[in-house]
Amino acid sequence: MSLIVVGTMAFDDIETPFGKSDRIIGGSATYVAYAASNFIDSVEQISIVGNDFPQAELDYLQSKGVSVDGVEIVKDKPSFFWAGKYHMDMNTRDTLVTDLNVLMDFNPIVPESYQGAEFLMLGNLMPKLQKSVIEQLKTRPKLIVLDTMNFWMETALDDLKEVLTMVDVLMVNDSEARQLTNEFSIVKAAKKILTMGPKYLIIKKGEHGALLFNENNVFFAPALPLEEVFDPTGAGDTFAGGFMGHLAKTKDISFENMKTAIIVGSAMASFCVEKFGTERLKEISKEDIEGRLNDFVQLVNFDIKLA
């Protein structure tokens, strides 16, 4: 039930209406790993960091059961760095700095010890690199999930379309689903995407929840209404980590179980936004997670007494 996670490990500098972080640890693969490690003890990370990335962070990830054998450490370059500032609505943000640094040279190599993994989470990266990881696997994982973003639709659409034919689940936000299909209606966009390769589509709508589609079904998970969203950075990756962690733990990739996995992902994301960066994710216990899952049951369960 091991899960390979491919993505960035980075430094972020975040400003929100509630405050300013220092230079903190971020990156899509970091969030996915922290979230998933609550459910399984065999997360296998593929990423790249520079000479400035703290060994203590790598050690901490390993203490959570995350293998960092696939994390390349580049001796003469700094790690990927992103700085951004969120607007009052917390749904929009300005990117202030993007220093690719080591990411310029990223050529993910799957370590021999990762072969045979049943689950693969391809975090948002250049589509060619995502494809390269799939091609390096000697046995196709049971489930391949791909995250991407508008940037690749604009600069590498053909590559993206090619890797889409190789994955099981696509995870994008609503505006990306629209951009990929030129359809304004989310339902129409979903139908088109399901002809492009993926059998499942997850559309993330931030504070408005997430939708799961397959050919015949649709499921909706709300976001937990929170008093304060302190920092939304990493919420989407944390959602992905919870989703993959639950599926890998239960080894059940039915639509029914994906519904539960989406609720688990939403619960994990609701923790992520409560503090800066990965801080909250590092604190939570199994009891916290169970309590939060119960909040979701209360939030959406109802009784239809049809006459």
Added chain:
Amino acid sequence: MSLIVVGTMAFDDIETPFGKSDRIIGGSATYVAYAASNFIDSVEQISIVGNDFPQAELDYLQSKGVSVDGVEIVKDKPSFFWAGKYHMDMNTRDTLVTDLNVLMDFNPIVPESYQGAEFLMLGNLMPKLQKSVIEQLKTRPKLIVLDTMNFWMETALDDLKEVLTMVDVLMVNDSEARQLTNEFSIVKAAKKILTMGPKYLIIKKGEHGALLFNENNVFFAPALPLEEVFDPTGAGDTFAGGFMGHLAKTKDISFENMKTAIIVGSAMASFCVEKFGTERLKEISKEDIEGRLNDFVQLVNFDIKLA
């Protein structure tokens, strides 16, 4: 189990990206009545129309069990008229024309035959008129629900605050909840509103669903993901009609049953937007409604298998 509905009955002229309606029947009370009449046969309408309002429409409402004894017909003035144009996102619209006409003189009178009603739906109107209806009732209804809008927060805030102390449920959209409380966080806004009088608060978020709050609980109902939203006019009032209709039918005003009522309201609203004006609401059968309610069960029900 009768339900008094107070609101407008009007003509609308609607333009959407999908087409243009003729001058069609609209008004908040019209939508509430059509939706509620699917669940109870004792809707009691209080409204005002002009000399141009078709008798056939009043007859049709009566055939659905809606009493129009409280609908004043003004002989020498035209009915309230609104014209609007929706933008591509269908969440925003421009008002092109607002001709108040008979609404200028509206002074709602509760007919003697309506006394004793257990449910009261106060559609969006001048807060003083909403208060006047409550004061005319000799027995306080079991449940009073009030809809309002930003316009009254800007022009009649004190009156609005006064009538809020007299009702059980406030129904507003998310931006109105923010405006009423000066809180950006919906959860904080809800907490404030629940200190202003209402014991329950429903926040409508259009295509993003609806939230129900009381002091200790929160419930979320999604909107049904539709291929096309053809015309959103009246969706909020139709939601209110389904909500009130279900409560009046079941005579159960517990939080648990309000959850179901919100799903019923969401189901009715999902029909409303499929065609112009009230057209779709006039076509649907009990089987259609049951089918749609089942779609909502499929859409949100999940199984948490906590280990």
